[in-house]
Amino acid sequence: MMDFDFDLFVIGGGSGGVRAARVAAGHGATVALAEEYRMGGTCVIRGCVPKKLMVFASAYPASMAEARAYGWRASCEGFDWSRFRSALHAELDRLESVYTRNAEAAGVALFHQRARLVDPHTVELADGSRHRARHILIATGGRPWVPEKFSGLGAMTSNEIFLADRLPRSILIVGGGFIACEFACILQGLGVEVAQYYRGAQILRGFDDDLRAHVAAEMAALGIGLQVDTDLVDLERLQDGRFAATDTRGARREFDQVLFATGRSPSTEGLGLVEAGVRLAGNGAVIVDDYSQTSVPSIFAVGDVTDRVNLTPVAIREGQAFADTVFGARRQAVDHSLVASAVFTRPEAGTVGLTEAEAREQGPVAVYMTTFRPMQSAFAGGESRVMMKLVCDRDSEKVLGCHIVAPGAAEMIQLAAIAIGIGATKADFDRTIAVHPTMSEEIVLMRAPLRSD
Numbered sequence: 001m002m003d004f005d006f007d008l009f010v011i012g013g014g015s016g017g018v019r020a021a022r023v024a025a026g027h028g029a030t031v032a033l034a035e036e037y038r039m040g041g042t043c044v045i046r047g048c049v050p051k052k053l054m055v056f057a058s059a060y061p062a063s064m065a066e067a068r069a070y071g072w073r074a075s076c077e078g079f080d081w082s083r084f085r086s087a088l089h090a091e092l093d094r095l096e097s098v099y100t101r102n103a104e105a106a107g108v109a110l111f112h113q114r115a116r117l118v119d120p121h122t123v124e125l126a127d128g129s130r131h132r133a134r135h136i137l138i139a140t141g142g143r144p145w146v147p148e149k150f151s152g153l154g155a156m157t158s159n160e161i162f163l164a165d166r167l168p169r170s171i172l173i174v175g176g177g178f179i180a181c182e183f184a185c186i187l188q189g190l191g192v193e194v195a196q197y198y199r200g201a202q203i204l205r206g207f208d209d210d211l212r213a214h215v216a217a218e219m220a221a222l223g224i225g226l227q228v229d230t231d232l233v234d235l236e237r238l239q240d241g242r243f244a245a246t247d248t249r250g251a252r253r254e255f256d257q258v259l260f261a262t263g264r265s266p267s268t269e270g271l272g273l274v275e276a277g278v279r280l281a282g283n284g285a286v287i288v289d290d291y292s293q294t295s296v297p298s299i300f301a302v303g304d305v306t307d308r309v310n311l312t313p314v315a316i317r318e319g320q321a322f323a324d325t326v327f328g329a330r331r332q333a334v335d336h337s338l339v340a341s342a343v344f345t346r347p348e349a350g351t352v353g354l355t356e357a358e359a360r361e362q363g364p365v366a367v368y369m370t371t372f373r374p375m376q377s378a379f380a381g382g383e384s385r386v387m388m389k390l391v392c393d394r395d396s397e398k399v400l401g402c403h404i405v406a407p408g409a410a411e412m413i414q415l416a417a418i419a420i421g422i423g424a425t426k427a428d429f430d431r432t433i434a435v436h437p438t439m440s441e442e443i444v445l446m447r448a449p450l451r452s453d
Contacts, residue, residue, distance in 0.1 A: 002121070002132070006032045007327070009123045009133035010108075011115045011271070014041020016303035016315030017139030018099055022106040023323035031108045032133070034115035034125060039099040040092075042141050042304070043312040049095065050088055050162045051182060055344045057084055058189025062346070069380030079190050081167045088162065117272035120298045124272075135298055135326060138278075138286055139319065140271065142264040142304040153237050155258040158183065167192055168256035172245050174232050176203035178343040180261035181215065184224050185346040195225035195255070197232055197247055204343065208355040208403040210369060214387040215345050215405055221383065222346060266305045273299075283307065290333040292322045300326070309336045340417035342410035347384060350413025353401030353420050356391050364394035364453035368426070368446040374406065374439050388442050390426065394453055397425040402443070412440050 008024045010017045013035025025031045038045045060076055067074040103110060113126040117136065124130045144157035156164070158179050171187055173180050176198030188194045196219075203219075203226070204212045219226050227247070234246040235258065246252045266285040273280060279287045279295040285307035292300045300322055303315030314336070321332040340352035359365045369389040377384055391401035402416040419428070434441035 002134075004121070004134045005131045006030045006109070006133045008032070008135045008137060009115075009131060010034070010137045010139055011123065012041065012137075012139035012141060012303070012305070013039040013099065013103075013110075014139060014141050014303060014315065015043050015312050016141075016319040017041070017137065018103055018319075019316045020137055020139065020302060020319035020323045021103060021108045023320055024327045025106040025108055027323065027327035029323075029327045031106075032111065032123075032131060033103060033108050034111040034113060034123070036112075036114035036126070038096050039103070039110075040096045044095050044099065045092055046159045046162055048312055050092060051158075051186070052344065053088055053091070054162075054186045054190075055182070058186045059346065061189060061191075066377060066380040066382070079167070081164075081190075085162075085164075116270060117276040117278075117299075120276050120296045133298075135300065137319075137322065138268075138271065138273070138294075138299065138301040138305055139303050139315070140267040140305050141315075142307075142310065143267050144260065145263045145265045146260045147262060150232070150235050150258075150260065153235055153243070153258075154241075155235070155243070155260055157260050161259060169193060170255045171195070171257045171259055172197065172232075172243070172253070172255045173259045173261060174198075175261035175263070176200055176205065176228070177261060177263065178204065180259075181219065182344050183259060183261060184219060184226070185222065185344075188222055188224050189346065193225075194223075195253065196227065197230045198226070198228050199231035199248075200228060202228055204349075206355075207343075207349070207351060208389065208391075208401065209357065210387065210389055211349055211351060211403045211405055214371070214385075215343070215349050218347060218384060218405070219345060264304070264310070266307055268305060281307065291325050291331070292318055292334075309339050311339065311341060314339060338417070338421055340413050342413060344410070347386070347405055347407045348409045350404045350409035350411075350416075351402070352413055352417040353399070354391055355401060355403070356389075359391045359393070359400045360453075362393075362400075365400070365451075366392045366394045366397070366426070366449040366453075367451040368392070368448075369450045370442050370446055372442065375437060376407075386439055386442075388446070390429070390443070390446065392426045392449075397427055399424050399426060399429065404443070406439050408439070412443070416443070 007029035008031045010021045010033040021031045021033045064074045064076045170193040173196045184196045202212045231248045236244040243258045268284045277296045286301035302318035304310040324330040343349040371387045386406040389403040432444045
């Protein structure tokens with residue numbers, strides 16, 4: 001009989017790891033958790049939460065301009081980054097303390113240091129102490145990836161931008177995913193001159209093509225210098241601290257700062273996983289089955305470190321399912337096939353289900369789509385347009401995907417996800433009486449398909 005110090009040892013104090021630890025403790029397990037940086041992980045400390053607060057901050061200049069059209073004597077006199085940053089970090093400190101307090105209240109033993117595996121049941125902490133656990137959960141998340149050629153030059157990633165002493169006057173953002181596009185809109189809204197290079201033909205790879213095109217057009221209308229089919233080939237740090245960037249077209253431009261949003265990698269380096277027998281994918285992700293179990297029966301993994309669906313609510317659901325399965329006698333697998341997501345550009349985008357291209361691979365489709373100027377901004381003379389799109393199976397009329405670009409799209413897509421998740425058809429949408437006057441009413445008023453096979 002093996003002696004164990006804990007029933008579960010969690011490595012990683014982000015959303016997925018903390019949820020798993022708390023739920024497991026609630027099921028009566030003895031639980032420990034090690035976090036080398038700050039409790040809360042990427043989402044709370046250097047991701048979703050601070051980013052969304054920056055989204056709010058960046059929207060006020062446009063709101064003030066709109067307010068004037070509505071008769072208000074309103075203006076933004078200039079953005080005080082240092083004041084905002086102080087308030088931001090105070091909020092992050094508060095949230096970190098909440099995560100710590102909730103874990104401790106659940107009975108989780110916390111170790112604020114790095115941990116690595118020694119064998120399938122042993123964890124070694126940075127101070128050299130070792131702890132034996134019946135089960136080990138890897139929840140170390142991911143980290144920004146920067147091409148080796150450009151590392152060490154002092155350019156930013158999404159991790160560092162929240163720590164900046166000041167906002168740059170100009171910035172080059174390299175990348176075309178949701179992080180790159182969100183920060184392009186945030187920084188432009190805060191008064192920074194923004195250029196964005198993306199090597200692909202269109203931003204937001206993996207999203208619906210109409211959504212991608214619509215967001216790109218709206219970003220360009222904001223004044224963001226978005227260039228697709230363009231990559232960075234050379235980057236030089238100048239004597240004054242600025243950067244000289246040369247792109248694939250041969251153009252050389254100078255910027256105060258460069259931000260790489262070129263992808264994220266699973267954080268598995270130095271954890272001792274391979275030595276313990278855990279199989280990893282080519283990109284370093286931990287390979288798991290439907291129940292988050294690795295190739296080693298005692299070791300599990302949840303969240304971005306598994307590179308399944310890299311979203312905080314997914315990590316939380318995976319952590320919950322793991323704890324219920326292993327410690328709660330309720331065997332659960334997470335369904336990753338229908339996960340709603342949002343991109344907080346301006347306007348924001350929300351999506352759930354299949355893209356039009358994905359749906360066509362399964363059979364004939366009927367596509368319903370509308371674009372229009374929303375009442376609030378149109379009254380103020382704004383030219384921004386909203387897009388709403390439903391992708392349906394042509395024969396059964398089942399709604400397979402919903403894609404929205406609009407102010408408040410994230411709030412709308414959450415509710416659309418419920419309808420699509422329970423198998424709603426286009427007829428179900430059609431029989432729903434519209435809420436007028438709203439933008440969202442258009443999602444139930446599209447009668448004729450734009451395209452049908």
